[in-house]
């Protein structure tokens with residue numbers, strides 16, 4: 762088992778039991794608002810106030826005291842700490858629950874809710890309060906030029922080169938809490954399989970749209986399936 766490399770992809774399902782909404786569950790975010798109205802550059806250009814309100818509400822929820830990392834987030838941080846090889850965690854989530862659980866080798870492919878990006882200086886800053894059209898950039902002082910630092914539909918996801926390099930070199934790929942709807946992340950398992958040597962696992966509440974692409978699947982809540990899976994591979998590998 763020495764040195765083998767693991768890549769983990771997580772989606773909104775891993776944060777559900779921490780009290781954060783998913784997107785495509787019956788009670789999810791996209792059941793209440795349309796992607797076209799709040800999660801595209803066109804929506805922001807058309808009605809920035811509406812987009813700010815959508816992310817301000819999610820930021821406020823994330824910062825509530827009862828929203829905390831759950832046993833699945835903590836198990837992944839333990840895996841990174843205890844596994845003898847590299848563990849890279851690629852999350853589609855814009856919350857900070859993986860960081861708060863202790864994960865360090867982490868990529869937010871779709872950005873981060875607790876950061877602001879300035880359209881004038883391009884700088885990215887920590888941002889924990891409501892963002893409005895009057896907000897000032899902490900770096901250049903410009904007014905009304907901030908957007909939340911997330912990747913909207915039609916925008917380039919972050920750190921793709923580093924991710925594809927890790928997918929091509931890994932020995933185990935684990936997909937957790939994602940419906941397999943959004944690309945390019947939904948295509949990562951095919952990328953790994955094209956390399957030929959890695960084992961692929963899905964841990965999800967129910968079979969995702971892409972579950973047949975995985976060599977091994979365990980369906981149930983992340984707080985049950987992820988700790989059990991981490992325990993098993995730390996003890997016996999795969």
Ligand code: BV8
Nearest residue numbers: 772773774783784785853914915938939940943944966983
């Ligand atoms: C791109 C950030 C080019 C914001 C998000 C037209 C124009 C342009 C692009 C496209 C187009 N048509 C299609 C595309 C591609 C598009 C796409 O895939 N669209 C889909 C809808 C078809 N993709 C893009 O636009 C991407 N950019 O293509 O640029 C490119 C291409 C290749 C390489 C380089 C460049 C950008 C996509 C990013 C959009 N931003 N989020 C925000 O958060 O508001 S995406 C959004 O969906 C979230 O990030 C989320 O993470 C992501 C995926 O959703 P999931 O995480 O899977 O959540 P979901 O609710 O769907 O599923 C939850 C799962 O958990 C379920 O399966 C459920 O069963 C499970 N679950 C629930 N409870 C539990 C659980 N599991 C375990 N335990 C539980 N307790």
